[in-house]
Amino acid sequence: MAAKDPHILIVEDETALAAVLQDYVTAAGMQATHLDRGTGAAERALAGDVDLVVLDLMLPGVDGLSLCREIRAVSDVPIVMTTARVEEIDRLLGLEMGADDYLCKPYSPRELVARIKAVLRRRPVLDPGARPAPAPSAARLQLDREAWRASYDGMRLDLTRREYQLLDAMAARPGRVFSRDQLLDLAFPDDAEVFDRTIDSHVRNIRxxxxxxxxxxxxxxxxxxxxxFDPDAAK
Structure with missing residues (x-):
């Protein structure tokens, strides 16, 4: 049986924008359903036939962060959050609530569709009766947590302890976007000498x-x- 087209739930109160998004999503070979308010959106997202939710932050009825929290409490359905509020706190809150990606308005509908496809590639949509494809026997990145060793394409990466900790934290949740503060908490919980901007330096060294x-x-x-850490980019 062929896999069904991915079903995208668009929760957006700007009806003109939502209509454009529906057209782009449909043209990309996916199904699209639109809701113009937050009330009832969580129930629709959890109905079982939705493969990804495009969720606006500012909604009438129930706001996007509350919806994201409600959905994440019971489901890992992918969520791409959108908003016109570009303050850092909104970005971090959206990601901490469990959003898989984040896009600020105004954005190109073409870019949103590309983000949707990228998230779905990381979390493939399967037929209900189909078996998941077996995981590859050897991923490009290999981490030996007991020996604190890393290799890429079978060749050893000569990482420092902090570089290893940072790469391990990102690779544990492939595709998940982490803020610098989140990476500090995950990779260096007891290291008071590491600051948020040193994350950039460590990432440059790893790259x-x-x-x-x-x-x-x-x-x-x-x-x-x-x-x-984006496994798609590593292919």
């Missing part, structure tokens, strides 16, 4: 060492937010 082995760059930068 340089991977580049010496492979032309691919598996670390994705998200402007104004942070970083993600």
């Amino acid at each position: 340089r060492k991977i580049a010496a082995i492979s032309p691919s760059d598996p670390i994705r930068s998200v402007y104004g937010v942070g970083y993600a």
Whole structure:
């Protein structure tokens, strides 16, 4: 049986924008359903036939952060949050509530569709009766947590302790965008000598060492937010 087209739930109170998004999503070979308010959106997202939710932050009825929290309490359905509020606190709150990606308005509908496809590639949509494809026997990145060793494409990465901790924290949630503060808490919980801006330096060093082995760059930068380990970029 062929896999069904992905079903995208668009929760957006700007009806003109939502209509354009529906057209782009449909043209990309996906199904689209639109809700213009937050009330009832969580129930619709959890109905079982939705593969990804495009969720606006500011909604009548129930706001996007509350919806994201409600959905995440019971489901890992992918969520791409959108908003016209670009303050850092909104970005961090959206990601901490469990959003898979974040897009600030105004944005190109084409870019949103590209983000949707990227998230779905990381979390493939399967037929209900289909079996998941087996995981590859050897991922490009290999981490030995007992020996504190890392390798990429079978070649050892000569990482410092902090670089290893940072890469391990990102790779544990592939595709998830982390703020610098979140990476500090995850990778260096007891290291008072590491500050948020030193994250950038560590990422540059990790990229340089991977580049010496492979032309691919598996670390994705998200402007104004942070970083993600993106296995798609590593292919």
